[in-house]
Amino acid sequence: MKHNSAHFIQSDPPSLQDLFQSGNRKDFVAQVRNALRQILVKLQVEGHYDQVITLVKREPSYRELNNTWEEIKPSVRSQKWYELMELLIQIAYSTRPYCLRCGECCRLGSPSLHLEDAELLARGFILTRQIYTLRRGEPVRLNIEAKLGTLPSELIKLKEDQEKGYCRLYSENQKSCGIYENRPLQCRFQQCWNPEALEQPWQEQKLTRRDILGNDQDLMELLELHDERCDPERLNHLLFQLHNSRDMTVLDQVLEMLRQDVAIRSLATTKLNRDEEELDFLLGRPLAEIVRSYGFRVEMDQDGVYHLAEDR
Numbered sequence: 001m002k003h004n005s006a007h008f009i010q011s012d013p014p015s016l017q018d019l020f021q022s023g024n025r026k027d028f029v030a031q032v033r034n035a036l037r038q039i040l041v042k043l044q045v046e047g048h049y050d051q052v053i054t055l056v057k058r059e060p061s062y063r064e065l066n067n068t069w070e071e072i073k074p075s076v077r078s079q080k081w082y083e084l085m086e087l088l089i090q091i092a093y094s095t096r097p098y099c100l101r102c103g104e105c106c107r108l109g110s111p112s113l114h115l116e117d118a119e120l121l122a123r124g125f126i127l128t129r130q131i132y133t134l135r136r137g138e139p140v141r142l143n144i145e146a147k148l149g150t151l152p153s154e155l156i157k158l159k160e161d162q163e164k165g166y167c168r169l170y171s172e173n174q175k176s177c178g179i180y181e182n183r184p185l186q187c188r189f190q191q192c193w194n195p196e197a198l199e200q201p202w203q204e205q206k207l208t209r210r211d212i213l214g215n216d217q218d219l220m221e222l223l224e225l226h227d228e229r230c231d232p233e234r235l236n237h238l239l240f241q242l243h244n245s246r247d248m249t250v251l252d253q254v255l256e257m258l259r260q261d262v263a264i265r266s267l268a269t270t271k272l273n274r275d276e277e278e279l280d281f282l283l284g285r286p287l288a289e290i291v292r293s294y295g296f297r298v299e300m301d302q303d304g305v306y307h308l309a310e311d312r
């Protein structure tokens, strides 16, 4: 995982463009210093400036860029500039290897839950209405660079604020986690100064719905019925077929899956008395929401009949 320099630095794009075009070395040095100051403010360690700039000046890639800035092409300057920003962020973090509880990672999204986190649910630190399930086969971005892929196995995540994408347990007023002392495993391992810390074997031991609900026979039967009739992998396959062929029999199969999804969700609330807010955990995201990732949207006409339209 790389740090995203745009997240740290509010550079004025026109001035950066001028910098790349002009190739003026003095401006380059001034902009590096300016960018570094912004990074340190963001990391709340402005006082580390002298230490960090000394480390940066020792870096061969910085020295080379400083020496060749005037000679290289604008497109190469631009590429090298962003590589340098990544380096500045890494060095800045290396002088602050501890959590400030600044909430930066909580504002970037929510964690997936692992087997060890089952305890947090059992003890009520996390409630089932605060989590949701991404089922196997759902379309997801598997990492920052990847195109859309399908999820190889089920994941349970804390819900996120729909507008801002923040973890729902993050309190904006208090600027901290509502359960910091009992936060999930991923949050405890996450070290913004050392992204590799997340690449650990425990990553494999993801929590599943079956780990949480295994003893509830009625619910497990409903989950299995839903997984069988509303399988995201099959939906993925059908939507690609539909996209390529416009075959009406394929469309009928998609609409039938959508109807089944709505019907089974309704069974969970009416027959099994589950709270509506728990449905995204029990049955995953509604299929009507998933189809949006494929460029479709679901509409219902006045007779209650579903239609699939292209989402432009």
Ligand code: SF4
Residues within 6 Å of the ligand: 105, 106, 109, 110, 111, 158, 167, 168, 169, 170, 171, 176, 177, 178, 179, 180, 183, 184, 187
């Ligand atoms: S659970 Fe707490 S520490 Fe983890 S992302 Fe959410 S708010 Fe942040």
